[in-house]
Amino acid sequence: xxPTPIDPRPFWIRWGSRDWAFFLLQIFLGFRFLxxxxxxxxxxxxxxxxxFYTQVMPALSxxxxxxxxxxxxxxxxxxxxxxxxEILLGAGILVAGxxxxxxxxxxxxxxxxAFGQMLIGGHTTVADIGIHLGLVVAALxxxxxxxxxxxxx
Numbered sequence: 001x002x003p004t005p006i007d008p009r010p011f012w013i014r015w016g017s018r019d020w021a022f023f024l025l026q027i028f029l030g031f032r033f034l035x036x037x038x039x040x041x042x043x044x045x046x047x048x049x050x051x052f053y054t055q056v057m058p059a060l061s062x063x064x065x066x067x068x069x070x071x072x073x074x075x076x077x078x079x080x081x082x083x084x085x086e087i088l089l090g091a092g093i094l095v096a097g098x099x100x101x102x103x104x105x106x107x108x109x110x111x112x113x114a115f116g117q118m119l120i121g122g123h124t125t126v127a128d129i130g131i132h133l134g135l136v137v138a139a140l141x142x143x144x145x146x147x148x149x150x151x152x153x
């Protein structure tokens with residue numbers, strides 16, 4: 001058994017362009033989700049659940065209740081869980097390293113957000129979400145394919 005030698009150089013010298021590109025995307029996407037989630041709770045008196053449930057959630061749900069076929073309970077459930085999902089995904093992306101899980105969930109969340117905007121005719125918002133989805137795809141491509149775990153017999 002030959003142990004692989006440890007490179008004594010600091011990471012900022014060892015890392016290649018792909019590593020730095022992924023790191024920058026990881027930081028951007030993580031903070032983007034954290035800020036989006038926390039921003040929904042931010043009101044005139046700081047962060048509060050009351051602000052989200054009395055002002056933000058009704059304002060976000062109104063277009064979906066008026067313009068789409070979606071039942072009210074599903075809109076309320078989705079929008080009620082959205083900021084918590086954004087906060088968890090942001091934290092997950094920031095701390096997960098090169099793990100595809102949080103990035104895949106972020107991609108699916110962006111697809112669901114785009115679908116909702118398509119239903120209410122928010123075409124410019126769909127384009128903005130598409131750009132963020134492209135960043136998630138780029139991060140997934142930079143993670144690369146990790147070999148499946150094998151068990152020794």
